[in-house]
Amino acid sequence: MAKPKRRYVCRACGAVAPRWMGQCPACGEWDSLEEEVALPSAGKAAVLEGKAPVALRDVTGEDxxxxxxxxxxxxxxxxxxxxxxxxxxxxxxxxxxxxxxxxxxxxxxxxxxxxxxxxxxxxxxxxxxxxxxxxxxxxxxxxxxxxxxxxxxxxxxxxxxxxxxxxxxxxxxxxxxxxxxxxxxxxxxxxxxxxxxxxxxxxxxxxxxxxxxxxxxxxxxxxxxxxxxxxxxxxxxxxxxxxxxxxxxxxxxxxxxxxxxxxxxxxxxxQDPSAHFLTERRAGVAGVAGGVTVEGIRPLMLEVQALVSPSYYQIPQRSATGYDPKRLQMLLAVLEKRVHKAVGGQDVFLNITGGFRIKDTALDLAVVMALASAHADAALPPRAVFVGEVGLTGELRPVPFMEMRIDEALRHGAEPIVVPAAVGKGPASRYAGVRSFATVREVVDEWLG
Ligand SMILES: Nc1ncnc2c1ncn2[C@@H]1O[C@H](COP(=O)(O)OP(=O)(O)OP(=O)(O)O)[C@@H](O)[C@H]1O
Ligand SMILES: [Mg+2]
CATH class of the missing domain: 3.40.50.300 (P-loop containing nucleotide triphosphate hydrolases)
Incomplete structure (x- = not known):
């Protein structure tokens, strides 16, 4: 019997190397190569004994x-x-x-x-x-x-x-x-x-x-x-x-x-995760804003919570749970420069409720509104939902699945549903309760002016 060949496989990316190395040449991961004994091949006979090809249209069998x-x-x-x-x-x-x-x-x-x-x-x-x-x-x-x-x-x-x-x-x-x-x-x-x-x-x-x-x-x-x-x-x-x-x-x-x-x-x-979040929302609380994210092809309404408080440290703290800290930094900069809310010297905490980790940029506006509401210590309308990406100049940009998000918000009695101007003029204009704005500053001025 032929001696089994030795080869080394990377645990991280699956690349194969003929000898052991400290670093995987394909993905650069350290100490990830592990010896694998390749099975001896069965030889030519097995290939020749293989099943004969058949026309695809003649293939039968149960579904x-x-x-x-x-x-x-x-x-x-x-x-x-x-x-x-x-x-x-x-x-x-x-x-x-x-x-x-x-x-x-x-x-x-x-x-x-x-x-x-x-x-x-x-x-x-x-x-x-x-x-x-x-x-x-x-x-x-x-x-x-x-x-x-x-x-x-x-x-x-x-x-x-x-x-x-x-x-x-x-x-x-x-x-x-x-x-x-x-x-x-x-x-x-x-x-x-x-x-x-x-x-x-x-x-x-x-x-x-x-x-x-x-x-x-x-x-x-x-x-x-x-x-x-x-x-x-x-x-x-x-x-x-x-x-x-x-x-x-x-x-x-x-x-x-x-x-x-x-x-x-x-x-x-x-079956209806959005309903969970809505029943938990309380009126008159500052620092809370509703948003709609899409996971796969399923819309989910959720709540963004923010706390902005005076800092006792030289470098103010920034803490985000379920959210990208870099995106939070960027949105804080937009709030400071484009909306003129002085959050720079304050501690900021952000939390996405429900244990979700969100990357969806459609939640940008809800995050900014939760931060602005916390900063102003003033509550937003309890059933309001904010959907839209925020650009560096403070402009609101449309996001994918806009109709699906609006439908989900409407189904749960959200009002108003705040969307970017480009969406408001388009398909969303036929919905009552949808309000559209061009910039994040206009949205802040409307409710927290
Ligand atoms: N009596 C209990 N009441 C409520 N929740 C419980 C109880 N016992 C276990 N759990 C929950 O079940 C979880 C453990 O689930 P499970 O053992 O199915 O996890 P797992 O993914 O199979 O973990 P592992 O990788 O260790 O096998 C715990 O973290 C806990 O949240
Ligand atoms: Mg287990």
């Missing part, structure tokens, strides 16, 4: 079959349900709720046989969580604490589950390749075997993956390429909402998001 997961948010993100025979990678930060969401799914699906492979927790621990999530644990939900993929797959041959949940990929290993569980060669080999099993046994396989500091599934990118669907659960561990996002989906759009809130009974789907 994609989807199962209802009894969770509207999960169904939505999966593109209408879990596809039979598909391979799903599920990533998220430690403690964000990955195991909770999958166990909930396993408990709630009405009739599918589910095999839950617990590599990180004992069956007893999983049962305790299941009891917390649901009063009765249905039949057809099986659990095994196994870390050898061959043993898991042989259990699958016997049980023939519809759904196999692997929690987590990093705990499984295979004897086919060297290396400890979680190493690059193990991750790839285990994923490959699970992919084969998903096709052969026609079961949906959901694999939990750990994420790196940068928020990507740890291991080579190749794992993400191998699977059909990549889901991420993100959000703030302490407070607020969890967003379920598909970053890859061979069976549906990737623009859908699911919204959950963590409770004692697990992750509860939130």
């Amino acid at each position: 994609v079959m989807r199962w209802d997961m009894a969770d509207p948010e999960l169904n939505r993100v999966l593109g209408g349900g879990l596809v039979k025979g598909s391979l799903v990678l599920f990533g998220g930060a430690p403690g964000i709720g990955k195991s909770t969401l999958l166990l909930q799914m396993a408990l709630n699906t009405p009739k599918q046989t589910v095999l839950y492979v617990a590599g990180e927790e004992s069956p007893r621990q999983v049962k305790m969580r299941a009891e917390r999530l649901k009063n009765t644990i249905r039949e057809g939900l099986l659990i095994v604490d196994q870390t050898d993929v061959a043993a898991v797959l042989s259990a699958c041959q016997t049980i023939k589950p519809d759904i196999l949940i692997v929690d987590s990929l990093h705990t499984l290993s295979t004897a086919v390749v060297d290396g400890p569980p979680g190493s690059i060669s193990q991750l790839k080999a285990v994923t490959y075997q699970l992919m084969q099993a998903a096709r052969d046994l026609e079961m949906a396989v959901i694999i939990v993956g750990h994420v790196t500091k940068e928020g990507q599934v740890a291991g080579p990118r190749l794992v993400e390429h191998m699977v059909d669907v990549v889901l991420y659960l993100e959000g703030d561990r302490q407070v607020g909402f969890r967003l379920l996002r598909a970053v890859k989906n061979r069976f549906g759009a990737v623009s859908e998001i699911g919204v959950y809130v963590m409770t004692g009974q697990g992750l509860q789907p939130v």
Whole structure:
């Protein structure tokens, strides 16, 4: 037998190098190369024995079959349900709720046989969580604490589950390749075997993956390429909402998001997240402004809170939660120079409620208005919503999905809805309650003059 070739793979970008180096030549990451033993190729015979090509129009077989997961948010993100025979990678930060969401799914699906492979927790621990999530644990939900993929797959041959949940990929290993569980060669080999099993046994396989500091599934990118669907659960561990996002989906759009809130009974789907924020808004409070962001293709109304107070430090503090601190600096400069509000010497704190991290520039105007309202210590109209990008000269610029944002705000009884002048003249002019302005200064003068 030919000697297996040694090669080195970058944990960060997946680049391959023939020898070990301290720094990845492709992405520049330090100490990221890890040895991977390439499997000896099966030789020419395997190529010759391959399946014969057929005309695409003559291809037969059943259409994609989807199962209802009894969770509207999960169904939505999966593109209408879990596809039979598909391979799903599920990533998220430690403690964000990955195991909770999958166990909930396993408990709630009405009739599918589910095999839950617990590599990180004992069956007893999983049962305790299941009891917390649901009063009765249905039949057809099986659990095994196994870390050898061959043993898991042989259990699958016997049980023939519809759904196999692997929690987590990093705990499984295979004897086919060297290396400890979680190493690059193990991750790839285990994923490959699970992919084969998903096709052969026609079961949906959901694999939990750990994420790196940068928020990507740890291991080579190749794992993400191998699977059909990549889901991420993100959000703030302490407070607020969890967003379920598909970053890859061979069976549906990737623009859908699911919204959950963590409770004692697990992750509860939130069908109308905007309604949550609005009920929490109080009238007559300074430093609060409403805005509408778009996550994927889903509009979300949220609240921006600001506090501006005299500084006791030589360099005033700037603190932003859920928002880019650089963008905050820029908007403060606009407020100072274009609206002539002296915020320079004061401490400024900004918070996006709900635990969201927002990059959407459509929230610029809401941020400026929250800051101006805090600075003036005067409240804005309680149902007002501000949507628009703020330029360096203080001009208001239109943003994408304007009609969707206005519709969402109207649906929740927002009034007035403040938009950039360019939008107000266009499609938005037919809506009552929409007010349009050319500059941020005009908006501040109107309500906080
Ligand atoms: N009794 C409880 N009441 C309310 N929330 C709880 C309770 N127990 C756990 N949680 C929540 O569940 C979270 C843990 O969820 P889970 O174990 O599903 O996360 P995970 O993503 O699987 O984490 P890991 O990466 O460590 O496996 C905790 O952070 C906590 O918010
Ligand atoms: Mg877990």
